[in-house]
Structure formats: C-alpha cells, structure tokens
Amino acid sequence: MTARISLTPPRTLLNRFGSWYSRRMYGKVLDPGLAIGHNRKVLLTYVKLERSVAKWNALDPALRHLAVMAAAARINCSWCMDFGHWEGDELGLSSDKISQVPQWRDHREAFTELELQIMEYSEAMTETEPSVTDGLAAALLGRLGEAAFVELTAVVALENWRSRINSAFGLTSQGFSEACEVPSRA
Missing domain, CATH: 1.20.1290.10 (AhpD-like)
Structure with missing residues (x-):
C-alpha cells in the first residue's frame, strides 16, 4: 500500500529540523512526521504533546x-x-x-x-x-x-x-x- 498523503511536505525550517532530529534519533525520517508536516500547527501541537508524554513516569x-x-x-x-x-x-x-x-x-x-x-x-x-x-x-x-x-x-x-x-x-x-x-x- 502506498501512502494516501504525500511524504514530501514543504521544505520549511520546521520540517527540515524535524527530519534532522528524526534521523538522529531513529536512523531515518519517520513517515508520520512527514505526513503531519503538511500542517505546521498540527505538527507543532503533536511534537509538544509527544515531548510532554515522554516525561510521564507514573507507569512502568x-x-x-x-x-x-x-x-x-x-x-x-x-x-x-x-x-x-x-x-x-x-x-x-x-x-x-x-x-x-x-x-x-x-x-x-x-x-x-x-x-x-x-x-x-x-x-x-x-x-x-x-x-x-x-x-x-x-x-x-x-x-x-x-x-x-x-x-x-x-x-x-x-x-x-x-x-x-x-x-x-x-x-x-x-x-x-x-x-x-x-x-x-x-
């Protein structure tokens, strides 16, 4: 199956930084980030949410x-x-x-x-x-x-x-x- 959305978002500073960070952390650029990268506000909200969730520590x-x-x-x-x-x-x-x-x-x-x-x-x-x-x-x-x-x-x-x-x-x-x-x- 091919993605239903382009995995080539606009080459904004935010998306370029996100790609760099993804390669550094995971060895490749994650497709969900590329897909969500088509909407700056959704991407920023998502990144903020994930960074916040990463700090939770009540559950093993x-x-x-x-x-x-x-x-x-x-x-x-x-x-x-x-x-x-x-x-x-x-x-x-x-x-x-x-x-x-x-x-x-x-x-x-x-x-x-x-x-x-x-x-x-x-x-x-x-x-x-x-x-x-x-x-x-x-x-x-x-x-x-x-x-x-x-x-x-x-x-x-x-x-x-x-x-x-x-x-x-x-x-x-x-x-x-x-x-x-x-x-x-x-």
Missing part, C-alpha cells in the same frame, strides 16, 4: 509499551507495530514477547497477570465503543494506583490517535522490525 515503561502495542494491534496499524518493535528493543524487552502482543490471549503464559490486565484494558479502551468494565478498571486501579492508571488511560488514548492517523494516511512499516505485519487476530 514496559507496561506502557505493552498498552501501546495492544492498542496499535487492535487498530491494525502496521506502522505502529513496526516502530513498536524498535521501541521495545530500546526498552530492552524481549522481541518474542513483543511479537506475541497482537495475539496475547493465545500466549497468556508469556505475560504476567498485570500485563494481561493492561492489554485487556488497552483493547477495551480502543474498541469503537469503549468496553472498559468497572471490574477491570478497579483491578488496575488497585494494582497501579491512581496516577499510573491515569497515565495508562492517557497513553492508550494517545496511541489510538497515532494509530488511527497512520492508518488513515495509509502508512505502513518502515523496516523497524523484520516481522512488521500485524498478525491476524483470528
């Missing part, structure tokens, strides 16, 4: 990553899943474990009870009509505490935004993982 980074990957898998965003393998590697997470996130129900033994609850919550939040139950929310509140629960909820909502944008733009993997296609949930 590995749990956060599993939540993000579960949301991306539920939306079927292959770009997000591909990049998620790179992020997981940066966090020192097992690539085998990350690869099992899209089908976590079939690989329950690979995850702790808390990780399973996190992924269940992430998927429930991601449904078109959210299906979070009182019981699941209470269980996570009890295990994580209110600050981490709020962070978990916000991170899943943000990943929904990212994945839906990338999917709507038709963005696919950029080669961050060898197995970048989202496995079927069937």
Whole structure:
C-alpha cells in the first residue's frame, strides 16, 4: 500500500529540523512526521504533546509499551507495530514477547497477570465503543494506583490517535522490525 498523503511536505525550517532530529534519533525520517508536516500547527501541537508524554513516569515503561502495542494491534496499524518493535528493543524487552502482543490471549503464559490486565484494558479502551468494565478498571486501579492508571488511560488514548492517523494516511512499516505485519487476530 502506498501512502494516501504525500511524504514530501514543504521544505520549511520546521520540517527540515524535524527530519534532522528524526534521523538522529531513529536512523531515518519517520513517515508520520512527514505526513503531519503538511500542517505546521498540527505538527507543532503533536511534537509538544509527544515531548510532554515522554516525561510521564507514573507507569512502568514496559507496561506502557505493552498498552501501546495492544492498542496499535487492535487498530491494525502496521506502522505502529513496526516502530513498536524498535521501541521495545530500546526498552530492552524481549522481541518474542513483543511479537506475541497482537495475539496475547493465545500466549497468556508469556505475560504476567498485570500485563494481561493492561492489554485487556488497552483493547477495551480502543474498541469503537469503549468496553472498559468497572471490574477491570478497579483491578488496575488497585494494582497501579491512581496516577499510573491515569497515565495508562492517557497513553492508550494517545496511541489510538497515532494509530488511527497512520492508518488513515495509509502508512505502513518502515523496516523497524523484520516481522512488521500485524498478525491476524483470528
């Protein structure tokens, strides 16, 4: 699939800086940045949001990553899943474990009870009509505490935004993982 939007935004100072920064951080210019680069205000807001979110620290980074990957898998965003393998590697997470996130129900033994609850919550939040139950929310509140629960909820909502944008733009993997296609949930 080819992108539905040009990945050649205007060569503004902001976009040139963004490309330089992306190459420095990730080894290549990220397609979502190129796509969003067509609208300066959206790009600036997005960058500010991502920089702010990077400072959150109430939720364990590995749990956060599993939540993000579960949301991306539920939306079927292959770009997000591909990049998620790179992020997981940066966090020192097992690539085998990350690869099992899209089908976590079939690989329950690979995850702790808390990780399973996190992924269940992430998927429930991601449904078109959210299906979070009182019981699941209470269980996570009890295990994580209110600050981490709020962070978990916000991170899943943000990943929904990212994945839906990338999917709507038709963005696919950029080669961050060898197995970048989202496995079927069937």
